[in-house]
Amino acid sequence: MHDGSLDTADTPVTELIEEFLAAQAVRKPSPHTLLAYRRDLTAVLSLIRDGQTVTLSDLSPRSLRAAFAEFAGGRAPSSVYRAWSSWNSFFGFLVVEGMVAGNPMSAVGKPKFMTPSPKPLRGEDTPEQLLQAVSKTDERQRDPWPERDVAVLALALCAGLRLSELLSLRTGSLLGRAGERRVEVAGKGGRPRSVPIEPELDAVVARYVDSRRVRFGRVRPDDPLFVDRRGRPLQRGGLQYLVQSCYRRAGVSDRVPRGAQLHALRHTFATRLAEDGANASEIMRLLGHASLTTSQGYIEVTAAQQRAAVQANRTNRVLREL
CATH class of the missing domain: 1.10.443.10 (Intergrase catalytic core)
Incomplete structure (x- = not known):
């Protein structure tokens, strides 16, 4: 591990990425998560200085913006957002380790990425x-x-x-x-x-x-x-x-729902929690969400479904004719 008091400007970024991944591995994330970090970090890194060795001093807001602009071409906003988050976490690690003074990712634009709507199994039974x-x-x-x-x-x-x-x-x-x-x-x-x-x-x-x-x-x-x-x-x-x-x-x-498969079962669990009166904080703890916003989405969907059910009430059609 680097000593924060040392000059790390000439350190190859690939070495720092390995240190970051090693630090993440201590927290025992899934292998899929570590692979995603590595893929996102190396993909953007390859676009800086045309694939030549990139050192820490090369990671300026300007070079990162240019790399992300190229990276975003032909990719879904969700993929770009995930890569931005990976780099944001990487720089957070560098700041904590004293290798950089601040996180430049605030100067790099990221796509607006709406939290996906829940996709529970369709049909009450x-x-x-x-x-x-x-x-x-x-x-x-x-x-x-x-x-x-x-x-x-x-x-x-x-x-x-x-x-x-x-x-x-x-x-x-x-x-x-x-x-x-x-x-x-x-x-x-x-x-x-x-x-x-x-x-x-x-x-x-x-x-x-x-x-x-x-x-x-x-x-x-x-x-x-x-x-x-x-x-x-x-x-x-x-x-x-x-x-x-x-x-x-x-x-x-x-x-x-298309693209849900096993996740549709998890979404069904969360949706039924909301239907039975669980609040967003309870849903967040039970499902392990990192953000309360994600949990709130299940409650909002349930409220919309309730509204649709009320609107479908045949008595409402009679009222419209009065």
Whole structure:
């Protein structure tokens, strides 16, 4: 690690990026998060000085604005915004370490990026229909494992877990006494959280773990919770395919918002929290949001849905004719 009292102006930025990533890794973010940081930082860096070695002294507001202007060409605003955030975090690290006096990213424009609207499953009874269908053994499958599939869906629907959070779970991640059970989650950005779970969800996970013992023998607390049909830790692509398969088997694929897939289950959890009266702060804690604005979006959507339901009341049409 550099000493802040030393002159670091001639230090190659690639070395500083590695130090930044190492510091981030201590917080144990998901591998996907670290890869995104590296990709965003190196992509913009390659546009400064035509790919030549870039030192800290080369990172001026002017050079960064030019690089981001080129980087933005043909990219979605969300991608540019994410890259800007990565560089903002990078410079925040450099400031804390005493390598730079201030963060120049305030002088680099960023696109306005609206928080995406929630995308829950469509249909009032869709979650229940999905769980009921998947809980039944489907003989068309080569090696059906309904206990595992239901456990995946239930943890997303009833605890609001992200895909990366499901993959990081261990069999010992469910803790606590009866009536006070919770699941310990390694959240986004390395932010841990604890989500209460009801006895019904606890029982679903227990049935899955029992079925896994029957298939593969001993299960240890530090083993990955979810495995494939050969007993290997489930990977990102495998989990995505599993959820898509569940939608098809339940006949609800047309009720899944485009691009949502597993995230639609998490959005359904949050939307139902809002419908049942949870405030934005409670939703924020349960879902591990970094911003209260994101949580507020679920409440605003629910309010809009309520307004639409009132407007659809047939009595209103009679009133219009009076």
